[in-house]
Amino acid sequence: MNSSVPMIDPISRLLRERDVLIADGAMGTNLFALGLQNGAPGELWNVEQPDSVRSVYRGFVDSGSDIILTNTFGANRFRFALHKLQGRVRELNMAATELARAVADGAGRPVIVAGAMGPTGDVLEPLGPRTSAEAEEAFHEQAEALRDGGADIAWIETMFDDNELEAAVRGAIRAGLPFVATMTFDTGGHTMMGVRPIDAMRRSKGLPGKPLAFGANCGVGPAQLLDSVLGLAQGAAAEDIIVAKSNCGLPMMGDDMKVRYNGTPEIMAAYAKLARDAGARIIGGCCGTTPEHVRAMAEALASSSKEAAPSYEKIERALGPVRKNTTQAGTSRRTARSM
């Protein structure tokens, strides 16, 4: 390559060749299905049961994922302290990333390894005890290990607080990793801290670095996630890349007291097409989403074309009721301190 050509990030590079990238599904719920006990830290399996972690990565790659997230969602020193693992941040992040790197490199096509970074689990100042600087240090420590394990990018997800999002972004930037960020709009169409999708997208411009992509993950099912995508699109510029990563339906408690998600592959396929119509260019699943769901989503997207942004009636016909206050002006409750 001509050395005067600017470096292009891995997501933009793949999106030059196609309209939409397929992300993966859930890590946690798939590890539970493989025998991980509720409440146990799944990140320990990166060293204790690497074959299980590898099998989840491979399942998604084989189903069409262009991006796989590492098994490191809770692998920061504060979340790990709950399990007395705070001294193993580097080891467990590197192990997860090395496993993912090997699966991605064996795929026979480009697959992006995204180092997953979830919240610290603590509320940040001014509402909680944790300072932004402490959170940034924890995220920086994690991001360096993800980088050294071979991650292409950081994937900051399930954020609900602008301040914690910014701390995570600073941590990723200090480690030299480009990043994607997604927030969880699971409380009446806002994040837990009152951030609306349209505002989150606008404020993402003020982050200390520009996200490669920005969007929504987790939450309360595919219909509501689409409302978030419509809100994000309202706040987005034409070149912004929107991420949609919905839970696989809604959680249901089974007779065996295990939580299952009620989304079928058909539901997730319908959601994927509507997410593309609504403006998302990176589409995957969150809690409950298996490789089978991802395959249905990838096939549905490949065998159809983008249509006009869906109406709420169309979304509700396909996926059920939506609470549509995320995109209406003037419905925001208290919003978190802006950055």
Ligand SMILES: [Zn+2]
């Ligand atoms: Zn989720």
